[in-house]
Amino acid sequence: MNSRSLWLLGAGLLSMAGAASAVETQGLSGANPHPLHLVRPRTAPLSAMAQLGREIFSDASLSSSGALSCASCHSPEHHYGPPNDGPVMLGGRDLSQQGARAVPSLTYLERTPNFSIGPEQSDDDNIVPLAQMAALGQQSARAKKTASATAASAANIVPQGGLFWDGRADTLQSQALFPLLDPHEMDGGSIERVADKFRHAAYADRFTGLFGEGVFSNPKLLVAEAMFAVARYQFEDVSFHPYTSKYDYWLEGKARLSESELRGLQLFNDPEKANCGGCHLSNPTREGLPPLFTDHQYEALGVPRNGLLAQNRDSGFFDLGACGPARKDIAEQTQYCGMFVTPTLRNAANRHAFFHNGVFNSLQQVLDFYNFRDTNPDKVYPRAADGTVEKYDDLPAKYHANVDVSDPPFDRHPGETPAMTAQDEADIIAFLNTLTDGYQPEK
């Protein structure tokens, strides 16, 4: 088989189409030889609940500064992600407080599974505690994560799912409350204070219409309903999950990828090269749902410490992700310290804050990290006064064993050839640019 069929096999696309025949594309056409049908969410007029959520989403009066709404940091013009180039956003009463982590995009969260350790249990009658699953995970074999064998690693008993970088919220409703009350973000003050703002909002009568007159006398319920309305807006409004990237249209046979983009897709899915597809899944699901470019699993990658974050001026402070400090319920599972969730790569090309600490601000830096972390760590990490490279400087030494050194390309060693050439990295970046929404397909 020629090399072009090889990468299609790696992408799983040939097997999905059920065809083993040789690929018939000519080198320059760039079209998907096996187009398929993608199932996008149904579009419908927003429900009354979602319309209420839309009002709340852009209501800056809910913040103590009067200047921040959800939309300020989750900017609709920036794929509901940060609107500027900083690693984190500034908030609080006087807009001078740094947020703890880089702002995630709110796009493509509508299929996020609940937080679990191992695949989600669908039997609600017998809930297995997280600690029990974590113990099981430590005894279980863990399949290597490669782009050509994602079904195997999907069964790994590792943390997966949930919202935020550490999965501490299972639902969009519960997620929305955190920034609203966080003193470094919207600083809403308290449930009572926020509830009072809703009682006097211009859209207050929308609450009683949906929930009855009694809702205003129960502040906790009022705020829960308001956060649900925001969640419902995100769930229903197509702008949060349009699936209109060039890659989506390429999958459907309605767009052509350039040579560089095609090479990038091949490298993306090649376990011997970048192996991005091992965690950032690039294939549609069996039901035809477009790929989310994440398997929602957690990884400790050991990205460098970000000196621009005020919290990092304290050399004893470490953001450990799943085991804390923001998330508090599995702190004793120290095997997860340093682990953060795999985010989607959709719309990543327009971001300027990568990883939980925003330490990188370009895709080039991100790819250099993947490429050189193990073969040339001096290109990634700072040097100590004595000249030694401070690998994994954002993780206490006792947790360095948590870092992934088994999934390609992290299985290489100092002095070995890096997985990607400079051209490879450029091609992958070209491919990542095809994951941005708003592409206009031909004809």
Add this chain to the structure above:
Amino acid sequence: MKTKLLSTVAPTVVAAMLLNSTTAFAAGYVNPNNLPTATPIKHIVVIFNENRSFDHYFATYPVAANPAGEIPFVSKPHTPTAANLKTAGLLTNNPNDTNAANGTGATNPFRLDRTQANTASQNHAYTPEQEAYDNGKMDLFPKFTGRGTAGGVGAFGTSGQVMGYFDGNTVTALWNYAQNFAMNDNAYTDSYGPSTPGALAVVAGQNNGAVNVLGTTSTIPDGQGGLTLINDTDPAFDVCSSKTSTLYMTGKNIGDLLNAAEISWGGFMGGFDLTRTNINNTTGCARSTFSSVTSGSTADYIPHHNWFMYYKSTSNPTHARPSSLQAVGHTLQPNGESLDPANHEYDLEDFYGAVLGGNYPAVSYIKLPAYQDGHAGYSDPLDEQEGTVQLINFLQQQPDWDSTLVILTYDDSDGWYDHLYAKPTWASYDPTADQVNGPGQCGTGVATQVQPNGVNGKPVNGRCGPGTRIPFIVISPFAKQNYISAKRITQSSVVRFIEDNWLNGQRLGGGSLDATSGLITDMLDFTQAPNNKLFLDPTAGTVTVSVP
């Protein structure tokens, strides 16, 4: 759109439709239409959905909030009043709000919107439910049966959520069935607890007589050297069951009596056929379906919901396929000699296929695929409505509708708030598990109220009941119109009706509650002009003029 229904059933249906209907009852099979029965009912279909309390679905019946932009529900004139939160005046000043023991979860009942169909599930185990009921004060639901799992990413959840209720803007179909047929507002589970005790109650009226096979199980010692199943455990030997915790039951169930009388019957469950492959390429025990309401996939077949798998005599551990659609419902193959491999346990698709082929069993128990079974967390009222309405639309189009009784009821309440306590009729005194009337107490005390008998004829613990109040709707030409019955019934009343109608009142014995449960016949009138059919839109739940 009959084609829509057909497109969802197996290719074998097409073959079935080519069957000559006279061959549908070969080999000495008796057509149920010719069986002697106490009433004109020749076919009963029990649609056994999941996890909803009466008030949770009917709190304000028949009045819906009808917010702007939602399909309004307008009740028919002369609709009788139901014993619900509205008529009880409990929508405000509710004890679950005023009782400080509920902490931050304290709240009055509140309306759940149609957009909130996907919610978290509650805690619905045997003991927490008793604790919530608080010796009849019904005031500790947020404290004891508050949230179980989160539900999907778009789900609604709040700490007092157990007090939420839907109205006719969401459970539109159920309200329409209630308006046009009959329901009971005094129907209970036989005992407190979740799905499996409920499943056993509706086929056997007995949850005592469990035998552990693998690992530890959700049983308690019954005080007579045996075990009673009070929570969920998977059935032993089912290839899809847990590999670490299973059991089987030693009593009899209604299937045993029907087998002895050679009456056709079956348990039909979504996902049961392990040889089929779903649209998403899942197969075997892992068959699953994606729901756009929950925005997630869930396995179609859930072993601990399978009534008949718990009994060796009626089990089908390998999910063996019936030898043909003709054989569905029958113990023997059409040749009259060999046993049919399926042993009365089939896929839901087999029900559609058999009925379309003229082989409509006398007794059918139905479980929709899990995403449609109504259980909070992985299913929801809108998906439940779709599957339920499709089935009932289908049944009303069959020639034997004129002798059909559909019962739509539930296996447990999920711990959702309900305001009506049933003083225990069946006592239990396990020191830890029983709490409803005090520590270790369900009933007035051994001296004054002995526990009900177990399978060996002696009083046993673990059967505290009646438990939680559940919806119970009958749909039939013989159902009274727009009628609400207040006669106390429980899940085992279904068993009793089958025994009274087909088996001359034969009883299971072994402490089964069939002998003492209430009658459902108050909801039926066999002298009236047959009730009109009611076709609904499966998505909206609204009345349609033509068949959807």
